[in-house]
Amino acid sequence: MRLHVANEYGRLKKVLMAPVGNFYLHEPINSAQEYYYRHDPPLNEKLVEQQGYFAKTLEENGVEVVWARGLDSSPNQVNTRDIAFVIGETLVVSSLKEKIRREEVNALSDLCKEVSTPVLRAEKGVIEGGDVILDNGIIYTGISSRTDYDGVKWLERNFSENYTIVPVELKPGFLHLDVVFNIVGPNTAIVYREGIKNTDVLSSRYELIKVDASEQATLATNTLTISSGTVIVEKRNARVAKVLNSLGNHVISLDYSEVAKIGGSFRCSTCPLMRI
Numbered sequence: 217m218r219l220h221v222a223n224e225y226g227r228l229k230k231v232l233m234a235p236v237g238n239f240y241l242h243e244p245i246n247s248a249q250e251y252y253y254r255h256d257p258p259l260n261e262k263l264v265e266q267q268g269y270f271a272k273t274l275e276e277n278g279v280e281v282v283w284a285r286g287l288d289s290s291p292n293q294v295n296t297r298d299i300a301f302v303i304g305e306t307l308v309v310s311s312l313k314e315k316i317r318r319e320e321v322n323a324l325s326d327l328c329k330e331v332s333t334p335v336l337r338a339e340k341g342v343i344e345g346g347d348v349i350l351d352n353g354i355i356y357t358g359i360s361s362r363t364d365y366d367g368v369k370w371l372e373r374n375f376s377e378n379y380t381i382v383p384v385e386l387k388p389g390f391l392h393l394d395v396v397f398n399i400v401g402p403n404t405a406i407v408y409r410e411g412i413k414n415t416d417v418l419s420s421r422y423e424l425i426k427v428d429a430s431e432q433a434t435l436a437t438n439t440l441t442i443s444s445g446t447v448i449v450e451k452r453n454a455r456v457a458k459v460l461n462s463l464g465n466h467v468i469s470l471d472y473s474e475v476a477k478i479g480g481s482f483r484c485s486t487c488p489l490m491r492i
Contacts, residue, residue: 341366346392358393
């Protein structure tokens, strides 16, 4: 299997996902879980239904969905973006921070055997795919509660020859870069400014669609572009969908509110393997 990802908006042809049906309540590891597990815990039937409809929508739009092996001991496995990411033609297996998530990389064993392009395993620090956002020769890397400076240095050692690594420091309390910033097109990005210490490097490069605190809480930045001009947006974020539409995008609005209770939306649920 050959892999290739150059940015966040090329036509998505193949994507890795992991089943959500193995979810169970556990000690919370992010703010969404802290709230929802106590007040409105996710229901497995709804989780499976929403993920299934999302996967069906991807397939109807020409995307091949590759399923990782489900692990009964990994209730957060649905967020496959964190456990691996593709830079160019290299598959990077993440170094995960939370103990309950570290076994998730074991579900990649079959994929790693099939890949005909390089596979690297992050060996220093911690780095998770939710903090890695690619735009051709630039890799924006979140410094967050889940990715540290040692992880960024590992990325620099392995990719700085062909890429410019741009660290983006998040303010405390925000999980990954993609819950406060996401690129949806060649010159367009969604941002929650209050979650990032300095947005100058982003505002100089992109037309920024700004979201407020309530929209950030419903993961308005965590969209998924499946082709140039086609973006999947969570149904609750109608204003963001309207703005994207006004910029000439075709917007697909889906209900992913149950899955979001685990702490991620469409970008978090997908690890692109091939974009063209």
